[in-house]
Amino acid sequence: MRSVVLAVIFAGQGSQEKGMGAEVFGYYPGLVQFASDTLGYDLVSLCTENPDGLLARTEYTQPALYVVNALRTFERVHREDRPADFYLGHSLGEYNALLAAGVFDFETGLRLVAKRGELMAAASDGGMTAVLNTPAEHLLKIFADDGVDGVDIAGFNTASQIVIAATPPVLAVAHACLKRREIRFVRLRVSAPFHSRYMEPARVRFAEFLKRFSFAEPAVPVVSNVTGRPYRPGQVTRMLTEQLVTPVRWTDSVRTLLDGDDGLEFTEIGGSALTHMVQKIRSGV
Known part of the structure; x- marks a missing residue:
């Protein structure tokens, strides 16, 4: 029995950057070529050169990060390295957590993420904004008082820090409202209003796509973005579907683990923001 408990966490969309993957591509030429063939473009070129800024586009960002x-x-x-006792990922990162836990193999995960990125990119135009030092209940009341409708x-x-999502016109009105109230906010580097009602068309189509696959149960506990709790048996398909239209409960996910072990250590794959x-x-705080 190990004395230290380890959670490995995986960054999601927004952590992409030109040059990513250069340190590992050379070790796995077969997998890299397979991914490029499956996706229909040169993955190494995309990640290391970012031609035409494609890494900022959801349909490219998600499979590349995965x-x-x-x-x-x-x-x-x-x-x-020390084996993980728990896995969790932020939004897209949950797919890497599930891969690491043996829920599906590399190829299946790639096909899932490629379809997810395609559907999310096509579902709606819009964006997301991080709002600072304002509880969700208070923020929603502010929007209601100012007649801002359509923010999730x-x-x-x-x-x-909470995140809001909406279409461009709604976000513009929401930003104006926040400025008037002197509430700090930061626009996120994403191209659509993820984890909101606006992803419902993507959710419907992705649910149909997932019927083609079967999944193993996690060999190591994986904490779900949807519930903030570890996956229970038989939940994979439903959680991956609901994740598209429900908020990422990152605070609850982390607290679930901290409540069980104050000495828990975290190792992040893909950045440092998490x-x-x-x-x-x-x-x-």
């Missing part, structure tokens, strides 16, 4: 973080995970195993809460990142969030959640 592949890069999968290879980083394989390399972690190859180095015989799309994520609970920390006690001091690690900073964990630190804030741990300190209650």
Whole structure:
């Protein structure tokens, strides 16, 4: 029995950057070529050169991040790093968590993420914004008082940061409202209003697509974005479907683990933003 409990966490969309994956592509040429053939474009070129800014487009971002973080995970195993006791990922990152936990193989995950990115990119135009130091209930009341309609809460990142999603006209009105109230906000690097009502067309089509696949139960507990709790038996298809239209409960997910072990350690694959969030959640800010 190990004395230290480890949670491995996976970054999601927004963590992409030109040059990502360069440190691992050379170790897995077969998987990289397979991914390129499956996706229909040169994955290495996309990630290292970012031609025409394609990495900012959801249909390219999601499979690229999935592949890069999968290879980083394989390399972690190859180095015989300490095995994880829990996996969790932020939005797209949950697919890497499920892969690491043995729910599906690399090919299945790639096909799922490619379809997810395609559907999410096509479902609606819009965006997402992080709002700081304003509880969700208070924020929604402000919007209601100012006649701002059509904003969804799309994520609970920390006690001091929530995420909203909407179409461009609605977000413009919401931003104006926040400025009047002197509430700080930051536009996110995404191209659609994920985790909101606006993803309902994608949810319907993705649910149909998922019928083609069967999934194993996680060999290591994976915490769901939808519930903030570990997956229960038989939940994979439903959780992956609902994830598209429900908020990312990152705060609840992390607290679920912290409540069980105050000494829990976290290792992030794909960036450092989630690690900073964990630190804030741990300190209650």
